[in-house]
Amino acid sequence: MGKNVLIVGTGLGGIATALRLVKRGYKIHMVEKHNQAGGRMNELKVDGFRFDLGPTFFSMSYEFDELIKDCNIKLPLTLKELEPLYAVNFTGSEKSYYIYKDLNKLAEEFHNIEPGFKKSIDKYLASAGNFYKSINEIIIHSNSKSVTDFLLNLTKVPVKFAPKLFYNMWDEVCKYFNSYEVRTIMSLVAFFLGSSPFNTMSVYSILNYTKLVHDGYHNVEGGMYRIIESLVKILETEGVRISYDTEIIDYKTKNNKLSGFVDQNGNVWESDIYVINADAALFRNKIFKRNKYNDRKLSGMKWSMAPFTIYLGLNTKITDIYFHHYFLGNNFKEYSRKVFKNAISLDKPYYYVNLLSHLNKDSAPEGCESLFILCPVADLRFKPHWDDKEEIADNIISDLSRRINYDIKSKTVARVIFTPVNWQNMFNLYMGSGLGLGHNFRQIGAFRPGNYDEVYDNTFYVGSSTVPGTGLPMAIISSKLVLERIISKYGPLS
Numbered sequence: 001m002g003k004n005v006l007i008v009g010t011g012l013g014g015i016a017t018a019l020r021l022v023k024r025g026y027k028i029h030m031v032e033k034h035n036q037a038g039g040r041m042n043e044l045k046v047d048g049f050r051f052d053l054g055p056t057f058f059s060m061s062y063e064f065d066e067l068i069k070d071c072n073i074k075l076p077l078t079l080k081e082l083e084p085l086y087a088v089n090f091t092g093s094e095k096s097y098y099i100y101k102d103l104n105k106l107a108e109e110f111h112n113i114e115p116g117f118k119k120s121i122d123k124y125l126a127s128a129g130n131f132y133k134s135i136n137e138i139i140i141h142s143n144s145k146s147v148t149d150f151l152l153n154l155t156k157v158p159v160k161f162a163p164k165l166f167y168n169m170w171d172e173v174c175k176y177f178n179s180y181e182v183r184t185i186m187s188l189v190a191f192f193l194g195s196s197p198f199n200t201m202s203v204y205s206i207l208n209y210t211k212l213v214h215d216g217y218h219n220v221e222g223g224m225y226r227i228i229e230s231l232v233k234i235l236e237t238e239g240v241r242i243s244y245d246t247e248i249i250d251y252k253t254k255n256n257k258l259s260g261f262v263d264q265n266g267n268v269w270e271s272d273i274y275v276i277n278a279d280a281a282l283f284r285n286k287i288f289k290r291n292k293y294n295d296r297k298l299s300g301m302k303w304s305m306a307p308f309t310i311y312l313g314l315n316t317k318i319t320d321i322y323f324h325h326y327f328l329g330n331n332f333k334e335y336s337r338k339v340f341k342n343a344i345s346l347d348k349p350y351y352y353v354n355l356l357s358h359l360n361k362d363s364a365p366e367g368c369e370s371l372f373i374l375c376p377v378a379d380l381r382f383k384p385h386w387d388d389k390e391e392i393a394d395n396i397i398s399d400l401s402r403r404i405n406y407d408i409k410s411k412t413v414a415r416v417i418f419t420p421v422n423w424q425n426m427f428n429l430y431m432g433s434g435l436g437l438g439h440n441f442r443q444i445g446a447f448r449p450g451n452y453d454e455v456y457d458n459t460f461y462v463g464s465s466t467v468p469g470t471g472l473p474m475a476i477i478s479s480k481l482v483l484e485r486i487i488s489k490y491g492p493l494s
């Protein structure tokens, strides 16, 4: 008889783990606090408009391919590779830079401001690529047995890369590029980790390498949520049951073993094995009440930016904007220093805009547009109250209207705003931090909350809050790493 696994959470990490395990003969039941699957990779529907709630693209599509191959499934999805990857506009300028994966075209974009760009980017990417190759198997795709094991693995990385641990991404790009614009654009990936280039280790230049050298960025026909929908359909045909609106709030033990989780209605969920896809640090704090993760310690950890998100249904088409567009200011250093700790500055917002309806026509009614704005802000430790959300949204929308010369407000027929409070409450994200724990040295590898429980040997963790880190491809790699843990203990059952 197959072993029972209870998975707490239906984010991409939980879903990928369920698939891998069910294909190996395990019986899976999933519980989810939200009313539909996907976690942060969710979908919002308002008055005939559809939006990707959070993620709007993914890199490293070969990690998806690995999952599909491992589970021997076919997904009815059409991936769309983005070229250009995105566009960047700096305030005060009408020009947007288009970030092409084709490096000759990219060099052409920068020829006025960064002579010699092609030579510099080739050198920069060669260095990032060599580093990526040296850590891919032994760090990113590896389960450490202990801190010592992790540190021993690090010693296998060529010593010439050691300094990368000690300077930040901004310093790294400054070694290769001269102009403010190119430095800013090349270090922007730090924000994809929910941080700033001034406090992100230069090792994360590997994200520029995977984006520009590997297979770029992808979207999916119909929107990102089609990925979740198609995976859930397969889970259902495999007999996986999902109980929604079910939040785990407590646990039970028997003979010092975890014997079940308790939901908000007092129901007890028993299983042989438990996999937690909820935030691995916050779950240990809230549910298991572990001292190592007490309130003071959680608050002292480095958390990534919180999202302030605006979803607008417009009764018009917008043409003067790329569907994946960043709008930045001219005070990048000052902004980066303050954005994660101060209440949002109303006068100089930095934000990202996505027009899902440019790529996916059926996400908005005929002649209309679904426009998504993501503005990184301080988490709830630094700005607990968001009564000013309408005012903040208005300011961002006015700024965008000015920059694209288009009166967005008068064309808005649907409007939803999510503050960090919403993000916290929807998915149990610590203080509304959108990308979870940050990636400083003390929060990566064996120093990140582990993917196995310290106390209960039948309990594991998966997702971006455990190893290897945040983002969709990492959540998939995380499912592979937790599978290895489970299989090495219980074996494949079929």
Ligand SMILES: Cc1cc2nc3c(=O)[nH]c(=O)nc-3n(C[C@H](O)[C@H](O)[C@H](O)COP(=O)(O)OP(=O)(O)OC[C@H]3O[C@@H](n4cnc5c(N)ncnc54)[C@H](O)[C@@H]3O)c2cc1C
Pocket (backbone or CB within 6 Å): 008, 009, 010, 011, 012, 013, 014, 031, 032, 033, 034, 037, 038, 039, 040, 041, 053, 054, 055, 056, 057, 058, 059, 246, 247, 248, 249, 277, 278, 279, 307, 309, 374, 426, 427, 428, 434, 435, 462, 463, 464, 465, 470, 471, 472, 473, 475
């Ligand atoms: C605004 C935003 C934009 C982003 N954009 C991108 C992007 O473009 N590309 C990219 O690669 N990544 C992006 N990310 C990051 C990406 O969304 C995450 O890294 C990824 O989706 C995390 O998946 P996960 O499985 O680890 O966790 P989650 O998606 O958080 O899933 C965890 C699930 O557990 C549930 N849960 C929590 N606690 C409990 C409980 N006690 N009981 C029951 N259920 C519980 C939650 O409701 C949730 O459904 C973005 C994130 C945000 C917030």
